Ligand code: FES
């Protein structure tokens with residue numbers, strides 16, 4: 647079957663998609679977007695997290711056909727969505743770098759997408775909000791403390807930018 651959907655603001659078509667093919671496979675292998683990672687393929691680790699019509703989902707559990715006519719955001723689209731100038735990281739990505747929240751980096755794309763969604767809903771999240779929003783994203787390296795620091799940092803910077811009268815979106 648053919649699947650037509652929007653990824654990071656651009657319309658894409660994928661042909662000859664098998665009925666059981668996952669959205670993750672189509673993104674990585676057909677559309678050349680390898681940012682979303684394939685670790686467990688069972689919905690357990692969150693490394694494949696993307697937004698489907700704004701809602702964070704595990705792309706490994708979504709059949710590609712379910713994306714027909716819908717809008718997907720992957721980690722590759724975060725910088726542009728945030729309004730970061732060409733080639734620059736989004737504020738959330740930059741906060742992860744600055745807080746030292748990236749080690750092997752395998753979990754990072756999913757965490758970034760989940761954090762971006764959290765800060766859109768909750769610009770000033772509590773630690774409980776952060777833990778809940780990231781509870782489906784497993785990291786084997788960091789012990790999570792640096793990740794929590796990164797989310798707090800991104801939220802704090804979002805607040806500063808808002809006070810400065812610039813774009814407040816993290
Ligand atoms: S690869 Fe999708 S949840 Fe682990």
Ligand code: FES
Nearest residue numbers: 750753785786787
């Ligand atoms: S940084 Fe290695 S799995 Fe999270």
